Amino acid sequence: MSSKKTVIVYQRALKPALQERLERECHVLDFSQTTDLTRNSEFHKALSQAHGLIGSSVNLTPELLDQAPNLEVVSSISVGVDNYDIDYLSKRGIVLCHTPDVLTETTADTAFLLILASARRAVEMAEMVKKGEWTGGVAEPHFGVDVQGKKLGIVGMGRIGAAIARRGKFGFNMSVSYHNRSRHEDFERELCADWKALDDLLHDSDFVCVTVPLSDATRHMFGKREFELMGKDTIFVNIARGGVVDEPAMIEALKNNTIRAAGLDVFDVEPLPADSPLAHMDNVVALPHIGSATHETRYAMAELAVENALAVLKGEKPRAPYNWDALKR
Numbered sequence: 001m002s003s004k005k006t007v008i009v010y011q012r013a014l015k016p017a018l019q020e021r022l023e024r025e026c027h028v029l030d031f032s033q034t035t036d037l038t039r040n041s042e043f044h045k046a047l048s049q050a051h052g053l054i055g056s057s058v059n060l061t062p063e064l065l066d067q068a069p070n071l072e073v074v075s076s077i078s079v080g081v082d083n084y085d086i087d088y089l090s091k092r093g094i095v096l097c098h099t100p101d102v103l104t105e106t107t108a109d110t111a112f113l114l115i116l117a118s119a120r121r122a123v124e125m126a127e128m129v130k131k132g133e134w135t136g137g138v139a140e141p142h143f144g145v146d147v148q149g150k151k152l153g154i155v156g157m158g159r160i161g162a163a164i165a166r167r168g169k170f171g172f173n174m175s176v177s178y179h180n181r182s183r184h185e186d187f188e189r190e191l192c193a194d195w196k197a198l199d200d201l202l203h204d205s206d207f208v209c210v211t212v213p214l215s216d217a218t219r220h221m222f223g224k225r226e227f228e229l230m231g232k233d234t235i236f237v238n239i240a241r242g243g244v245v246d247e248p249a250m251i252e253a254l255k256n257n258t259i260r261a262a263g264l265d266v267f268d269v270e271p272l273p274a275d276s277p278l279a280h281m282d283n284v285v286a287l288p289h290i291g292s293a294t295h296e297t298r299y300a301m302a303e304l305a306v307e308n309a310l311a312v313l314k315g316e317k318p319r320a321p322y323n324w325d326a327l328k329r
Helices: 016-025 041-047 086-092 104-119 122-130 159-172 185-191 198-204 224-230 247-255 295-313
Strands: 005-010 026-031 052-055 073-076 095-097 151-155 175-179 207-210 235-238 261-264 284-286
Touching: 005 016, 005 041, 005 295, 016 026, 016 295, 026 041, 052 295, 073 295, 086 095, 095 295, 104 122, 104 159, 104 207, 104 235, 104 261, 104 284, 151 159, 151 198, 159 175, 159 185, 159 207, 175 198, 198 224, 224 247, 247 261
Parallel strands: 005 026, 005 052, 052 073, 073 095, 151 175, 151 207, 207 235, 235 261, 261 284
Antiparallel strands: none
16 A cells, blocks of 8 residues: 555454554554444544455444544444445445454354253253262263254354354254254255254254344244244254344243253343343353354454455455445445
């Protein structure tokens, strides 16, 4: 670039090597340690200079981004893009980038961690040991259930869904079914997987694992009716977004043993409030949204976000644009 463009880094600090790489090509304004960005006057002032934004987990509303007339790219350090108004960005010709692929395997590991921990009641049993309550053999009231050979139903068969299915099929000899808006015959062949209507999948599966993105179509797609379709032996796992579940309906289903258990990495409100019933139920494994939280994966996500931003600012197509086809540029 003949003259340096301005990039704001927000919410997540970049590792030194990535920060230095960005600074070699851009003028960088670092707001990664600033809390409550939307009310920060210095951040608002910086937006007027910004050609690019790199960060995550902040709701970048049209009203906020109207203050950035020179903005060319928003490079999110995430796969999900529910914090962004896609139509607004596309109409302004702003490229929205994200970071798929690099977190697929790590997130699938997290899903299977939840499957195993929920099935074998691992957190509950570990707490029993820590409290000194393990005084003899493990009796039937504390038995878990097997994972090996069970029926795994996946709602949302994208990259992450397929990676979870491989772990189930090849690691635990599970039969795999899936529900998706479109069929994936390649996954069906590879995994001997069956496409099913959602109601049939919920009724037939021992484990229901959700990986769909949050949208108007998927918000609260799991409510009272869906949990009743699953039945009392089903374990529900959500690594997608908290908003795809009607949380009060899920809590009631868990309290009433409508379903056996839930493994959750995402919630309606994050961090999960301390007074939420989900934080205190024995048949819930609740994790603090750790899906991609490994050193290697978070670095790879940030690296891709930087690469995406730099490509757009040079007039090139980035590796992972989200709205490229919809842009009116």
